Amino acid sequence: MPTTLLAGVPAMEIFLQLLINGILAGLVYALVALGLTLIWGVVEIVNFSHGDFLMLAMYGVFTLYVAFNWDPLVSLPFVTVGLALFGVLVHKLIIRPVLRATFLAQIFVTFGLMIFLRGMAQFIWSPDYRAIPDPWISGSLVLGALRIPWTRLAAGLGSVLGTALVAWVVYKTELGLHLRATAEDREAASLMGIDPERMFAWTWAIGAGSLGIAGALLANYFYIHPLVGQVFGLIAFVTVALGGFGSIEGAFVAGLIIGLVQVFSGYFLSPALKDIPVYLLYLLIMMVRPQGLLGKF
Numbered sequence: 001m002p003t004t005l006l007a008g009v010p011a012m013e014i015f016l017q018l019l020i021n022g023i024l025a026g027l028v029y030a031l032v033a034l035g036l037t038l039i040w041g042v043v044e045i046v047n048f049s050h051g052d053f054l055m056l057a058m059y060g061v062f063t064l065y066v067a068f069n070w071d072p073l074v075s076l077p078f079v080t081v082g083l084a085l086f087g088v089l090v091h092k093l094i095i096r097p098v099l100r101a102t103f104l105a106q107i108f109v110t111f112g113l114m115i116f117l118r119g120m121a122q123f124i125w126s127p128d129y130r131a132i133p134d135p136w137i138s139g140s141l142v143l144g145a146l147r148i149p150w151t152r153l154a155a156g157l158g159s160v161l162g163t164a165l166v167a168w169v170v171y172k173t174e175l176g177l178h179l180r181a182t183a184e185d186r187e188a189a190s191l192m193g194i195d196p197e198r199m200f201a202w203t204w205a206i207g208a209g210s211l212g213i214a215g216a217l218l219a220n221y222f223y224i225h226p227l228v229g230q231v232f233g234l235i236a237f238v239t240v241a242l243g244g245f246g247s248i249e250g251a252f253v254a255g256l257i258i259g260l261v262q263v264f265s266g267y268f269l270s271p272a273l274k275d276i277p278v279y280l281l282y283l284l285i286m287m288v289r290p291q292g293l294l295g296k297f
Contacts, residue, residue, distance in 0.1 A: 013146060017146050019260070020146065022256075023156065023259060024148075024152045024155065027163075027256070027259070028214060028255075029235055029258055030251055030255025031159040031217075032051075032054060032214045032232050032236045032255075033239035033251040034210045034248065034251055034252075035050065035206070035208060036237070036251075037246055037250070038207045040245045041245065042179055042183045042199060043200050043203055043204070045095060045099070046110065048110040048114050049110050049114035051228075051232050051236060052230075053086070053117075053211045054229050054232055055121060055227075055228050056117065057080075057211050057212045057214065057216065058215040058216075058218060058219045058222075059125055059224060060079040060215070061079055061132070061215060061219040062125075062130050062224050063125075064078065071132075071135055075219075076213060079215060080216070083208040083211055083215070084209035086208055088208075090113070090208075091204040092201065094109060095109070095110075096197070114229075125226070129224070130223070130225070131224060137150045137154050137220055138151070141153060154217065154220065155221070158217045159214065159217065162214070163248075166248070167248055170248060175202060178199055179199055179203060182200075235278075238279065239251055239255050240254070241282065242292055243293055244291055244293055244295020245291075245292065245295055247292065247294045261281060262277075265277040265278070
């Protein structure tokens with residue numbers, strides 16, 4: 001029973017602890033899903049290797065730690081820029097040739113990229129689990145019976161800032177105006193002097209760069225492994241589908257919902273069953289509102 005997990009702790013404090021944990025997890029999920037929904041909204045391609053971009057970011061942080069003893073916070077801007085450049089490279093060399101191909105061909109290309117990145121990670125870094133042993137951020141914020149690890153709090157706050165930065169670029173800058181015009185109608189945007197190919201490259205840069213931020217934040221407390229991408233990749237797909245493909249606001253709201261459902265399910269059911277209610281909720285939403293919570297047909 002749940003009461004045995006935190007014996008002697010008042011129910012309200014247990015609820016607040018679960019609420020905080022769920023929100024902090026959901027903020028990270030939202031940031032991870034942000035790039036996936038942005039790429040779909042503008043380029044209209046589903047990137048099945050999305051989670052493995054995150055894995056590369058985490059390994060980038062680990063490599064910089066081993067080589068230069070850099071903390072993940074120091075590595076964050078370098079990994080973000082590196083992932084952004086990698087996203088542009090993937091678009092130029094792999095995605096652009098299949099943009100006019102069938103949807104099935106696009107799926108096979110990004111799925112093949114996923115397999116390649118996982119195999120490459122195992123070859124370079126081995127299948128062993130890695131971790132950053134002594135990050136600058138450590139310990140917990142203690143508020144009565146509430147304990148909030150500083151690493152989780154930093155990841156949540158960093159995710160908010162990262163999401164806000166991407167939203168600002170998309171909604172408040174000229175580049176964002178061009179991106180939204182391309183997403184709405186690329187042919188009309190082209191007639192207005194907007195280069196869709198340039199916008200596609202920018203979209204991949206922003207989408208992959210957001211994973212660089214998420215990877216550096218997660219490396220503070222999460223294990224690093226060639227298959228870590230599938231853990232967050234699957235959640236990212238559910239988050240985007242739940243919130244609505246192409247909707248930044250939807251990804252943010254859905255990320256919070258999934259984080260809360262996971263944490264409360266893990267407490268009241270079992271940690272091993274925490275994802276089942278998430279997928280059940282996703283199926284329910286898809287039956288009632290197939291375009292997602294904030295998506296449009």
